[in-house]
Amino acid sequence: xxxxxxxxxxxxxxxxxxxxxxxxxxxxxxxxxxxxxxxxxxxxxxxxxxxxxxxxxxxxxxxxxxxxxxxxxxxxxxxxxxxxxxxxxxxxxxxxxxxxxxxxxxxxxxxxxxxxxxxxxxxxxxxxxxxxxxxxxxxxxxxxxxxxxxxxxxxxxxxxxxxxxxxxxxxxxxxxxxxxxxxxxxxxxxxxxxxxxxxxxxxxxxxxxxxxxxxxxxxxxxxxxxxxxxxxxxxxxxxxxxxxxxxxxxxxxxxxxxxxxxxxxxxxxxxxxxxxxxxxxxxxxxxxxxxxxxxxxxxxxxxxxxxxxxxxxxxxxxxxxxxxxxxxxxxxxxxxxxxxxxxxxxxxxxxxxxxxxxxxxxxxxxxxxxxxxxxxxxxxxxxxxxxxxxxxxxxxxxxxxxxxxxxxxxxxxxxxxxxxxxxxxxxxxxxxxxxxxxxxxxxxxxxxxxxxxxxxxxxxxxxxxxxxxxxxxxxxxxxxxxxxxxxxxxxxxxxxxxxxxxxx
Amino acid sequence: xxxxxxxxxxxxxxxxxxxxxxxxxxxxxxxxxxxxxxxxxxxxxxxxxxxxxxxxxxxxxxxxxxxxxxxxxxxxxxxxxxxxxxxxxxxxxxxxxxxxxxxxxxxxxxxxxxxxxxxxxxxxxxxxxxxxxxxxxxxxxxxxxxxxxxxxxxxxxxxxxxxxx
Numbered sequence: 001x002x003x004x005x006x007x008x009x010x011x012x013x014x015x016x017x018x019x020x021x022x023x024x025x026x027x028x029x030x031x032x033x034x035x036x037x038x039x040x041x042x043x044x045x046x047x048x049x050x051x052x053x054x055x056x057x058x059x060x061x062x063x064x065x066x067x068x069x070x071x072x073x074x075x076x077x078x079x080x081x082x083x084x085x086x087x088x089x090x091x092x093x094x095x096x097x098x099x100x101x102x103x104x105x106x107x108x109x110x111x112x113x114x115x116x117x118x119x120x121x122x123x124x125x126x127x128x129x130x131x132x133x134x135x136x137x138x139x140x141x142x143x144x145x146x147x148x149x150x151x152x153x154x155x156x157x158x159x160x161x162x163x164x165x166x167x168x169x170x171x172x173x174x175x176x177x178x179x180x181x182x183x184x185x186x187x188x189x190x191x192x193x194x195x196x197x198x199x200x201x202x203x204x205x206x207x208x209x210x211x212x213x214x215x216x217x218x219x220x221x222x223x224x225x226x227x228x229x230x231x232x233x234x235x236x237x238x239x240x241x242x243x244x245x246x247x248x249x250x251x252x253x254x255x256x257x258x259x260x261x262x263x264x265x266x267x268x269x270x271x272x273x274x275x276x277x278x279x280x281x282x283x284x285x286x287x288x289x290x291x292x293x294x295x296x297x298x299x300x301x302x303x304x305x306x307x308x309x310x311x312x313x314x315x316x317x318x319x320x321x322x323x324x325x326x327x328x329x330x331x332x333x334x335x336x337x338x339x340x341x342x343x344x345x346x347x348x349x350x351x352x353x354x355x356x357x358x359x360x361x362x363x364x365x366x367x368x369x370x371x372x373x374x375x376x377x378x379x380x381x382x383x384x385x386x387x388x389x390x391x392x393x394x395x396x397x398x399x400x401x402x403x404x405x406x407x408x409x410x411x412x413x414x415x416x417x418x419x420x421x422x423x424x425x426x427x428x429x430x431x432x433x434x435x436x437x438x439x440x441x442x443x444x445x446x447x448x449x450x451x452x453x454x455x456x457x458x459x460x461x462x463x464x465x466x467x468x469x470x471x472x473x474x475x476x477x478x479x480x481x482x483x484x485x486x487x488x489x490x491x492x493x494x495x496x497x498x499x500x501x502x503x504x
Numbered sequence: 505x506x507x508x509x510x511x512x513x514x515x516x517x518x519x520x521x522x523x524x525x526x527x528x529x530x531x532x533x534x535x536x537x538x539x540x541x542x543x544x545x546x547x548x549x550x551x552x553x554x555x556x557x558x559x560x561x562x563x564x565x566x567x568x569x570x571x572x573x574x575x576x577x578x579x580x581x582x583x584x585x586x587x588x589x590x591x592x593x594x595x596x597x598x599x600x601x602x603x604x605x606x607x608x609x610x611x612x613x614x615x616x617x618x619x620x621x622x623x624x625x626x627x628x629x630x631x632x633x634x635x636x637x638x639x640x641x642x643x644x645x646x647x648x649x650x651x652x653x654x655x656x657x658x659x660x661x662x663x664x665x666x667x668x669x
Contacts, residue, residue, distance in 0.1 A: 170633070187610075187627075190609055190610070190634070191634050194609075194629065238633070345631075350603075351635075353603045353635055354630050354631040354633065355604070356604060356605075360545075360561045360563050361544075361545040361546075361559050361561040363545075363546060363559065384604060384605055384606060387631060412556075412557075412573050415545075415546065415557075416570075417545070417559055417560070417561045417568040417569075417570060417575075418563070418568060420575060421575075423573040423575075424574050427572075456576055457513065459571045459574055459576060460512050460513065460515065460517055460576070461517065461532040461533055461535040461537075462532075462535070462537060462549065462558070462571055463510075463512060463517075463560075463571060463576045463578060464508070464510050464517040464518075464519045464530075464532045464578065465519055465530035465535070465536075465537045465539055466530075466537075466547045466549065466558045466560045466571075467508070467510055467519070467560055467562070467578045468506070468508040468510075468519040468521050468530055469521065469530070469539055469541060469547060470545075470560045470561060470562040470567055471506070471508055471562065473506050474528070
């Protein structure tokens with residue numbers, strides 16, 4: 001590659017995915033421009049990019065969701081392309097259209113394909129016409145509760161209400177009997193309106209003992225379209241994925257090929273270009289149903305990269321520049337097993353309620369086959385303004401049991417203090433015999449984790465022992481071996497004296 | 505030697521720290537550990553033959569500790585009036601607080617209603633998610649201090665109850 005694909009790319013996102021894209025630009029020798037809100041002045045993505053542009057106050061509508069400001073920032077900085085990451089504007093078709101009008105390349109699919117797949121109802125109709133298997137349910141969104149009642153009766157309870165503009169678990173509700181339908185419908189509409197500015201919802205049959213299995217696809221502008229195998233994302237809380245893995249234990253080569261072929265057919269039917277993900281539900285009899293296509297890079301893309309030795313974000317940028325799919329993508333194999341755990345700022349011991357605070361201590365694990373994609377550093381302020389993802393831990397090992405063990409160790413060695421996370425919860429999932437046995441269904445958490453308790457008492461003595469060493473008066477600088485026993489700087493609000501006696 | 509006291513999970517635990525050849529020998533009740541500081545906020549300890557790395561940091565009178573992914577919070581008794589902060593309003597079941605700052609998107613109760621433990625009374629939206637807030641005890645609603653659309657902090661109760669015996 002002698003010519004650069006682009007000279008400069010604007011990254012229209014924040015946190016770990018912005019960092020991920022900036023790093024891909026660096027690999028390609030492309031300059032990166034970050035955008036940031038006033039809440040993100042000291043954020044990692046802002047400080048890592050070659051240039052950074054302040055685009056407004058913390059609320060997303062006035063910063064990360066403001067198309068005009070972002071396009072202007074890109075033009076002013078002399079960018080040729082924009083990468084949207086995931087979330088925010090990534091699946092808003094007005095954004096690629098605005099890029100087009102401004103003469104900027106959008107690193108993602110054409111607006112028409114995005115628009116079609118963004119409407120979960122229209123895309124179902126289109127895919128049904130293309131012969132793709134679907135879950136029984138409504139073929140159009142509606143307002144009238146009566147329409148939902150009839151559709152639910154026809155499909156049979158339990159049913160699932162979903163946002164037409166949906167994704168990320170927002171605006172989704174399971175309804176077990178007719179009495180809960182009205183409340184669930186209203187809640188889903190409210191949440192959909194807030195998350196997507198569109199309150200249309202629809203209903204389909206809820207499939208029990210289902211696995212969530214998705215296929216990564218890549219398509220270039222020259223008619224090439226391939227799948228890059230599956231990711232199983234069945235471990236979800238509140239319909240949001242928290243642990244993903246590949247390969248899925250539920251697929252044999254035959255089913256993998258059938259589903260992969262359908263995924264490619266879906267992308268082709270949509271006129272898709274760039275990286276996308278085709279999501280399926282797989283029932284316990286090996287039947288599979290198309291759920292939706294996500295027209296962006298996914299949060300969980302790293303596990304695919306780990307088992308195939310590829311860089312999907314680099315490939316996205318190559319495709320956007322008009323290149324053909326790289327040769328290796330035509331004969332990839334899956335090597336070993338990869339798992340990802342999402343570290344969210346939420347209390348795993350209290351119903352996953354969002355947690356806020358300042359990061360007082362931060363250490364990432366390292367070692368062969370361990371990858372951390374993070375958007376935070378020591379001192380980061382975690383606020384309620386944005387999605388609570390802090391980082392993603394990814395491990396790669398020769399097989400599933402080793403990957404599980406490696407992940408448990410990586411979670412223990414991922415240290416973050418000052419904000420609560422669901423780290424311990426994920427350790428308990430990974431240690432559960434049903435998880436080890438590969439019986440990972442989408443109802444895993446309600447079924448196996450509800451009665452779980454954490455025994456903190458057994459750690460009290462050790463906690464107190466270590467806590468005493470964070471007290472200034474306990475610890476003097478150890479000059480014996482050159483190592484210093486300095487407590488965290490966050491503790492030392494006042495001056496603390498080097499060589500202070502430990503005798504008081 | 506220095507002595508320390510902490511409040512943890514409602515109990516008081518004391519610790520005695522003494523420098524030894526490897527690091528620090530810390531005695532807490534019947535247990536004792538050799539703790540070696542290895543970096544800012546990171547400590548190496550051998551427990552039952554397994555070496556662990558424990559993270560700990562002190563800020564504003566609270567010490568946060570991570571042991572095998574279990575997060576513990578210790579307080580210094582001298583500074584401890586009422587354990588403050590969101591989520592620590594457990595001692596006042598007649599007052600229902602938002603678990604985090606956010607916007608009220610739904611109120612399910614009105615003054616005069618009777619609520620049961622674990623009954624949802626309000627939904628607070630934060631971080632783009634709807635978070636249900638439940639009653640901790642049975643009671644009759646005495647006051648509702650906010651309306652749908654209001655921003656709430658964790659300081660003022662959203663709903664106040666008159667507890668039933």
